[in-house]
Amino acid sequence: MPTSGAGSRPPTIADVASAAGVSRTTVSHALNGLGKVDPRTRERIKRVAGELGYRPNLRAQRLRRGQAKAIALASSMPFAVAAGPSRLGFYMEIAAAAAESALLHEYALVLVPPVRSGSGLNSVDIDGAIVVEPDVNDAAAAHLTERGLPYVALGRPVSPDEQAPYIDLHGRLVAELLLTHLRDQGATRPALIIGAGERHSSVDARAAYERLAEEHGWEPIVATAPEAGGEQAGYDRCAELLARHPGIDAVCALVDAFAVGAVRAIRDSGRAVPDDVMVATRYDGLRARTCEPPLTAVDLHLDRAASDAVELLLGRLRGEVTTGAVVSSPEPRVIPRASSLRVTARA
Secondary structure, rough: OOOOOOOOOOOOHHHHHHHHOOOOOHHHHHHHHOOOOOOOHHHHHHHHHHHHHHOOOHHHHHHHHHOOOOEEEEEEOHHHHOOOOOOOOHHHHHHHHHHHHHHOOOOEEEEEEOOOOOOOOOOOOOOOOEEEOOOOOHHHHHHHHHHHEEEEEEOOOOOOOOOOOEOOOOOHHHHHHHHHHHHHOOOOOEEEEEOOOOOHHHHHHHHHHHHHHHHHHHOOOOEOOOOHHHHHHHHOOOOOOOOHOOOOEEEEOOHHHHHHHHHHHHHHHHOOOOOEEEEEEEEHHHHHOOOOOOOOOOOOOOOOOHHHHHHHHHHHOOOOOOOEEEEEEOOOOOOOEEEEEEHHHHH
């Protein structure tokens, strides 16, 4: 049997056909699961191909099938909140889990940097995409629609008439859990800081806050900050709130970058965290864990959610998932840390 020695040319499909005593067409069908090939012949061809070290031309396979065998991860969320200077954070945690899941299905994951225009999707050859927490009239979602590419959303879409399948990240429950935790730690005048856009996390958090404020008799104190402003935007909004409402005793800043900025603003105002003002945030990422003090946050189970998003998208590509389908991620869990834990908290 011919072998491919060091420095020799890679074995070809013709070499496999010769060694197995079959035609090149039979080899192609056997290795690609096509046509009617006797199971014993198919196994023999696979064994011979393995012994020769033959590797199929994936690019040629994709061209024949009309598939890119690649999916994209896209978002209009700016790096200032999605990742930050370290390029680690919410978006990249999702990317890592999604890439692993996609590879198990022999798909590559193309990571499109978060941009407002969505134009980064122009230059990539993909079969579909996952859009992370789309905003109203989301640029990435609009661009995919223009290209006729199917997509699913990680987080509930908020645009009117949007019917894309999505993974439910429990936006309202997350806010309720955080606000209830702050109340249990003694908060009586909590404030809410959310992104200025209309992503589901902001919309749902406002609705949850307003309901709890009415239920517990809180003065509604809500501020929005531009996502692109990152930590400085959180600092500025928190400083303004403290000046206007000096009795604030807790800040629920949904975006982790805002929360880190809020901690600085509280300290610069002469107050202490958590003794004077408690702070909590949504995403349990690097910012939350390395902030001083560490921030109370929520385990969103992003690894599972990202994997489920890949499965949902591939199901849509196979025609097995209909528009409007919803998959719920595991229920979120609050991770209490020093930013909100008070020794004198009431039971």
